Amino acid sequence: MIKSPFYLIALMILGLGCGQPHSKQVTPGIDDLAKQYVHLGLVIGQYDEAFVDAYYGPEDLKPASVPSSVFPKDSLINEVRILKSALGSLISEDTAVLHRAAWLMDQLISFERRIKIFAGEYDLFDNESEDLFGTNAPVFNENYYNILVDALDNKLPGDGTVQERFQALANRFIIPKDKLDTVFRASIAECRKRTLAHYKLPEEEDFALEFVTNKSWNGYNWYKGNYQSLIQINTDLDIFIDRAIDVGSHESYPGHHVYNMLLEKNLYRDKGLVEFSIYPLYSPQSLIAEGSANYGIDVVFPGKDKVDFAREVLLPLAGLDTIGIGLYFDALDTKGKLNYVRNDVGRGLLSGAMTEEEALRWLETYGLYNHETAVKSISFIRNQRSYVINYNHGMDVVARYIEKNGGNDPAIRWKVFETLLSQQIRVIDLVSGMQ
Numbered sequence: 001m002i003k004s005p006f007y008l009i010a011l012m013i014l015g016l017g018c019g020q021p022h023s024k025q026v027t028p029g030i031d032d033l034a035k036q037y038v039h040l041g042l043v044i045g046q047y048d049e050a051f052v053d054a055y056y057g058p059e060d061l062k063p064a065s066v067p068s069s070v071f072p073k074d075s076l077i078n079e080v081r082i083l084k085s086a087l088g089s090l091i092s093e094d095t096a097v098l099h100r101a102a103w104l105m106d107q108l109i110s111f112e113r114r115i116k117i118f119a120g121e122y123d124l125f126d127n128e129s130e131d132l133f134g135t136n137a138p139v140f141n142e143n144y145y146n147i148l149v150d151a152l153d154n155k156l157p158g159d160g161t162v163q164e165r166f167q168a169l170a171n172r173f174i175i176p177k178d179k180l181d182t183v184f185r186a187s188i189a190e191c192r193k194r195t196l197a198h199y200k201l202p203e204e205e206d207f208a209l210e211f212v213t214n215k216s217w218n219g220y221n222w223y224k225g226n227y228q229s230l231i232q233i234n235t236d237l238d239i240f241i242d243r244a245i246d247v248g249s250h251e252s253y254p255g256h257h258v259y260n261m262l263l264e265k266n267l268y269r270d271k272g273l274v275e276f277s278i279y280p281l282y283s284p285q286s287l288i289a290e291g292s293a294n295y296g297i298d299v300v301f302p303g304k305d306k307v308d309f310a311r312e313v314l315l316p317l318a319g320l321d322t323i324g325i326g327l328y329f330d331a332l333d334t335k336g337k338l339n340y341v342r343n344d345v346g347r348g349l350l351s352g353a354m355t356e357e358e359a360l361r362w363l364e365t366y367g368l369y370n371h372e373t374a375v376k377s378i379s380f381i382r383n384q385r386s387y388v389i390n391y392n393h394g395m396d397v398v399a400r401y402i403e404k405n406g407g408n409d410p411a412i413r414w415k416v417f418e419t420l421l422s423q424q425i426r427v428i429d430l431v432s433g434m435q
C-alpha cells in the first residue's frame, strides 16, 4: 500500500520538530511526491468522472477507499495544498528534480481550480484558464472578426450572407454516412504512413475507431495505455470532408494518439516519471495536447498537401465532386483564425455579460457556424468552460514554438514537434519559446 500524503506530511512535521527539516529519512523525494500527485489525481477522478482522461500507471496508486457520497471539496483542496507545500520545500541541486517539482506545481494549481469548478465555484473565464491551462488567450473585439469575415466575403461566390455562402460551399463536402468509415480509415492510414516516415513508434501501437451519438464533442481519443487508443467520432451532426483529415491527424497521427504514446514510452516507461502515467484533462497538459494536435495537421500535410489529398483520395472515396475544394480549404484557413470567437463567447456567456442569443449571433456571424453547430458549441462551452482556448490559443502557442525552433523546413518541424511531444515541458516555457 502506498504512503498517504498525511503520513508523509506527519513525518515532515516530526522532522521539523526535531530540527531536521531536510533530513533524507523524513523528507519525501520527488518520486514519492510524484506518486502522491498521481494518487491524488485518481482520488479526484473518483468524483469528477471527466478529470482523469487516461491512467496506465501502477495498480497500487489507485485509491483503495470507496468515495464518500458528498464531494469532499475542502479536504481535497487541503491535500493539494499540502502536496504543493511539500514540493515547494523540496531541496535539490539537481535541476531535473527542480523542473519536475515546478511542473507538478503547475499541475496541482489546475487540480485546485478544477475541484472548485466541479463544486460549482466559478471564476472569470481568464482566471480559470490561467490556473487550469497555465495561460490565458488574447481577447478580440468584433472589429477583428469583421476584418477577417470581410476578406472572406470577397472570395466566396453566390448570394446571401458570408455565413450562408460559406455554408453552401461546405455543404458540397458532406460525407455520406455510409462512407464515413471508409473515408476516415483512409485518412488515418495516410497520416500514420506519413508519421512513420519520421518517427519510430512502438510496434504494438494500434487504435480502434467507433462512431457514436449524443456527445457534446465532435471526436475523442480515449488513450488506453500500452500504445492503444479508442477514437470515437460523434455523428450527431453532418460531417464535412475536412473532419476526416482532422481525425486522421488531430485525434491520431501525429496528434493525440502519438502524443500519448510518446509520453508513455519516453517519459513514463523509459525515464520512470510516474506523473506521466496519468493524464488529467483539465490541466496544462491539455493546452499542449490540443494545441499540438491541431498544429499537427499542418505538420502531416504541409502547404497544399491537405487539399491535394482531399481532392485525389478522400472526395473520390466519399463519392463527392471535387469542384470548389481549393476554395473550401482556403475559407477554412480563415475559419481557423475565427476560432478565437469561442473564447470570446465563453468569456461573455460564462460571466453572464452575453445572452445565449447574442452568443449564437457571434458564433454564426464571426465563427461561420451553422445554427445547429453553434447550438452544439454553446453546449460544449457550458460543459468545458475555458477548455476552448486549447484549440486556438494552444495551437498558436505550439506553432510559434515549433516555428521558432524549427523554421519552415518540414523535416525539421517533424523533429522539433517530436521533441516537444516527448518532454516534460511547462506551459510557461512553451509560451516563451524555450527548448
Ligand SMILES: [Zn+2]
Pocket (backbone or CB within 6 Å): 250, 251, 256, 289, 290, 293
Ligand atoms: Zn483533441
